[in-house]
Amino acid sequence: MERSQITNYISANKDRFLNELLDLLKIPSISADPKYAGDVNKTAEAVKQRLIEAGVDNVEISKTKGYPVVYGEKLIDPDKPTIIVYGHYDVQPPDPLELWDSPPFEPVIKKTALHPDGAIFARGACDDKGQMYMHVKAFEIMMKTNTLPCNVKFMIEGEEEVGSANLGPWIVENKARLKGDIILISDTSMIANDTPSIDTGLRGLSYMEVEIIGPNRDLHSGVYGGAVANPVNVLCKMIASCHDENVHITIPGFYDDVVELTKAEREEMAKAPFNLNDFKKDLDVEMEQGEKGYTTIERTGIRPTLDVNGIWGGYTGEGAKTVLPSKAFAKISMRLVPNQSSEKISQLFHKYFESIAPKSVKVKVSYHHGGEPVVVPPGSKAFKAASMAMEESYGKKPIPTRGGGSIPIVALFKKELGLDSILLGFGLDTDALHSPNEHYGLFNYYKGIETIPLFYKHYVNSK
Numbered sequence: 001m002e003r004s005q006i007t008n009y010i011s012a013n014k015d016r017f018l019n020e021l022l023d024l025l026k027i028p029s030i031s032a033d034p035k036y037a038g039d040v041n042k043t044a045e046a047v048k049q050r051l052i053e054a055g056v057d058n059v060e061i062s063k064t065k066g067y068p069v070v071y072g073e074k075l076i077d078p079d080k081p082t083i084i085v086y087g088h089y090d091v092q093p094p095d096p097l098e099l100w101d102s103p104p105f106e107p108v109i110k111k112t113a114l115h116p117d118g119a120i121f122a123r124g125a126c127d128d129k130g131q132m133y134m135h136v137k138a139f140e141i142m143m144k145t146n147t148l149p150c151n152v153k154f155m156i157e158g159e160e161e162v163g164s165a166n167l168g169p170w171i172v173e174n175k176a177r178l179k180g181d182i183i184l185i186s187d188t189s190m191i192a193n194d195t196p197s198i199d200t201g202l203r204g205l206s207y208m209e210v211e212i213i214g215p216n217r218d219l220h221s222g223v224y225g226g227a228v229a230n231p232v233n234v235l236c237k238m239i240a241s242c243h244d245e246n247v248h249i250t251i252p253g254f255y256d257d258v259v260e261l262t263k264a265e266r267e268e269m270a271k272a273p274f275n276l277n278d279f280k281k282d283l284d285v286e287m288e289q290g291e292k293g294y295t296t297i298e299r300t301g302i303r304p305t306l307d308v309n310g311i312w313g314g315y316t317g318e319g320a321k322t323v324l325p326s327k328a329f330a331k332i333s334m335r336l337v338p339n340q341s342s343e344k345i346s347q348l349f350h351k352y353f354e355s356i357a358p359k360s361v362k363v364k365v366s367y368h369h370g371g372e373p374v375v376v377p378p379g380s381k382a383f384k385a386a387s388m389a390m391e392e393s394y395g396k397k398p399i400p401t402r403g404g405g406s407i408p409i410v411a412l413f414k415k416e417l418g419l420d421s422i423l424l425g426f427g428l429d430t431d432a433l434h435s436p437n438e439h440y441g442l443f444n445y446y447k448g449i450e451t452i453p454l455f456y457k458h459y460v461n462s463k
């Protein structure tokens with residue numbers, strides 16, 4: 001198919017393509033909060049309708065133990081390859097609400113420095129409704145212009161933002177109909193609108209929750225303070241001792257399985273454009289910080305990390321209450337890099353956290369969801385096709401990069417189905433994913449819709 005066929009179709013349907021996405025963004029499909037269960041299911045229904053309208057066959061809302069998977073397919077020829085499109089229709093909670101400039105589920109379009117053509121501001125605009133919906137529109141274009149070159153299967157899930165715990169079993173149960181050649185995903189970022197890139201890896205994740213238990217009840221901090229362990233004080237010290245002065249993680253064995261990149265690989269990585277001053281300016285920080293001996297790009301791409309995601313205990317209400325809390329809590333996540341195992345790291349953390357606790361407190365450690373790291377070989381046929389597609393639509397060869405985030409199901413696609421994924425992401429890291437004022441550039445949305453059919457073409461032609 002000619003690129004002009006795609007761009008003509010997009011031009012003729014520009015407003016409709018946008019309005020359809022805006023409608024999807026109005027439904028608060030927050031998978032983490034049971035209050036929104038009705039809206040999450042409503043979004044699945046809406047996605048199903050859109051797939052049907054675009055011409056997908058056998059579309060169904062397929063039950064899991066949690067939120068359903070919207071599944072559908074277009075099988076045109078058993079001798080042609082099959083692309084499986086994966087995305088998610090659930091979104092992160094929008095909190096803290098007061099930091100949004102406009103309500104998270106009332107999308108508005110505003111210009112920004114990085115998006116001079118305008119960006120859609122709404123929760124899920126980029127992660128992942130906007131990026132997922134590009135695939136539905138790209139499919140519509142191929143159907144309407146009679147240029148669909150291969151079979152397609154859609155699986156759009158509703159629990160990615162809470163760890164996809166029920167999708168693994170669903171994949172196993174649906175193995176028979178998930179036969180295909182490649183998983184195509186738009187749920188990652190690229191460097192900049194004039195610098196296309198493709199992620200060649202994602203980090204894994206171990207997510208823990210810890211509880212430090214001190215005295216059997218909250219105490220008067222004057223009457224008892226100084227004579228009994230304060231669990232919040234203790235927890236802070238324990239967390240602080242998870243890193244040394246070089247921001248190296250101190251958990252014994254933590255780095256044992258990490259694959260160090262060769263000098264040549266690191267030099268290759270360093271070629272990607274990155275401006276540390278812009279990075280600091282965007283975040284309003286005087287100074288970056290991270291593991292000694294690595295660059296900022298390496299710290300987020302090829303190095304494992306440990307971060308507190310939330311910490312609480314004691315009195316946090318208005319004014320001052322003098323109290324020595326009985327308990328303290330924290331949620332701690334570790335991002336993992338290729339060859340590290342989520343289960344092994346969780347166990348190492350558990351053992352270490354217990355070992356550094358003073359006798360004056362009790363420690364409880366529990367495990368949340370995890371996921372394994374993945375690598376996408378940049379020499380693969382799918383990577384080459386993605387590279388050619390981006391080169392055709394952007395007029396520039398994309399740069400291979402490593403994504404810092406996680407999509408746990410990608411490792412399971414490989415394990416259960418034997419399938420590699422291609423991470424054809426069109427968002428920007430600065431699009432405020434998971435943050436207040438999440439947005440997605442209109443340029444990025446339309447460019448994604450344009451690039452996807454080109455990927456199909458190059459992928460099928462290279463067979």
Ligand code: BES
Pocket residue numbers: 127128160161162163164187188189202205369371403404405406407408433
């Ligand atoms: N789309 C993101 C992952 C992502 C974002 C990868 C940007 C690369 C670049 C995904 O929706 C996500 O947020 N994943 C979670 C993991 C999940 C288990 C909650 C994450 O990375 O925190």
Ligand code: MN
Pocket residue numbers: 088127128160187
């Ligand atoms: Mn996502």
Ligand code: MN
Pocket residue numbers: 092127161433434
């Ligand atoms: Mn996300």
